[in-house]
Amino acid sequence: MGTEQKECRMPKLVTGGLYQLVLPTPFPVGPVNCYISTRSPITLVDTGTKWEPSLQELKSQLAELDLSLERIERLVITHPHADHYGLASQIVSASGAQVFSHPVNESALCPTAQHKQMRDEFCHQLMLESGVPADQVADFMAARVETRPYAEPVCMDCELNEGDTVKLGDAEWNVLHTPGHSGGLICLYQPECRVLLSNDHLLRNISSNAIVEPDHAGGPRPHRLVQYLYHLERIASLHASIAWTGHGGEITDVNATVRKRLRLHERRADHILTLLQEQSLSAYQLSHTIFGTRHGFDTFLALSETICHLDLLLEQSKIFPTYQAGITFWTAAV
Structure with missing residues (x-):
């Protein structure tokens, strides 16, 4: 596993009422970026890893915003990888938060x-x-x-599908289903501000892995890179002014970064x-x-x-x- 990331961090404003939280992970990829809406309903987008340094850093950064785990009302899980949902079950236990994600993710978030x-x-x-x-x-x-110890199963309460909206901060964000890195991965887009939460679909300094996995419904194995490239071009068509990512810094030249990946x-x-x-x-x-x-x-x-x-x-x-x-x-x- 990767070395512990000990840098002291503070919440970073994304847009009105929405902040980025950077949490350590035990993985080589390094810290993961999560996002907290401080407006009601208080919503955390991705949770970080089930790992004590990650939990303590989450609590510390929430406290900087006069929040706590117990006040979180909703969790939005962008995709079912341990660094993005590992703490979800603990947060639900502490707060009773409802869990939102794409339906493709359900069997991975709460696997039999x-x-x-x-x-x-x-x-x-x-x-x-x-x-x-x-x-x-x-x-x-x-x-x-x-x-496996870095994530605990959590049950979904509500589905987020293509075309749905989610209130984060002061605005409504569009749900975009963008399979590739994961079959149920979602991005969130605010069209008025042209701000994208791209999580692991588009990263600034590294190319996301298109990961081979079985079809969630038992059909033929999906061609994830083919899907990924299609949805990269779809992201470019938004002409977003900035993308806030799942790892690393934000992207201010979104379409140029998409072209590099293609x-x-x-x-x-x-x-x-x-x-x-x-x-x-x-x-x-x-x-x-x-x-x-x-x-x-x-x-x-x-x-x-x-x-x-x-x-x-x-x-x-x-x-x-x-x-x-x-x-x-x-x-x-x-």
């Missing part, structure tokens, strides 16, 4: 034993079919278990296609060539990024799969 087993089996099988060595698969599965993924797909024009390779072989040796959870993240680009090339009819001894190999069609 069957759902956990299904997700584990999906990851295990995907890695084997991608050619990941068995010892690295085992390392990832162990790392996956190690992250170019990055285009270049990576072109690089993969060039490699496949030379020889057939598995997703793991490609991942190792592009990202080098990774360990634990990072093995899956690098593999996921690679598979997502293969999905893109497959949809463009530029590659095709072949199968050998249970492993999928990819070959250029052009």
Whole structure:
């Protein structure tokens, strides 16, 4: 896990009645940005990790705004990753807050034993079919278990769907369903101020991972990068003046940042296609060539990024799969 972030922080004003709270995490990504509306209903957008330094920092920054956990009335969870919802259950216990999120997130926020087993089996099988060595698969599965204490299950009370609005601060914010980094990820947009809460859909200094995951309803595996790129362009069409992100600083050149991300993924797909024009390779072989040796959870993240680009090339009819001894190999069609 990452080192503890000890920098002392204060709430930062986003717009009338809405503040950014920067909370430490135990993960390599570093601090997570959450947002608190100080107007009724008092609403926290994302919660931080179930980790004592994160909880204490949340309490400290709330106190700077004359608030406490007990006064929080609503939680808006943008997506079900531990750094964004880990403290939700503790906050609900303290305050009775209602939990709002996209319906796709429900099974991940409050998973049954069957759902956990299904997700584990999906990851295990995907890695084997991608050619990941068995010892690295085992390392990832162990790392996956190690992250579970950083989030506690929480039940959703209300759905947030595309086109809904949420009152934050002095204004109503539009809900945008933007799958890619996660299937149920939502952004929030205030059209009059042209302010976007982009959370992990668009970050300033790093490119968000499009993460491979099973379909929440049991259908074919979604092509998350294809979705992600579509919704990046959709974000650009808003012409937002600023984006407040899930990690790192705010973005004042939103459309320029979107263009950089689009170019990055285009270049990576072109690089993969060039490699496949030379020889057939598995997703793991490609991942190792592009990202080098990774360990634990990072093995899956690098593999996921690679598979997502293969999905893109497959949809463009530029590659095709072949199968050998249970492993999928990819070959250029052009």
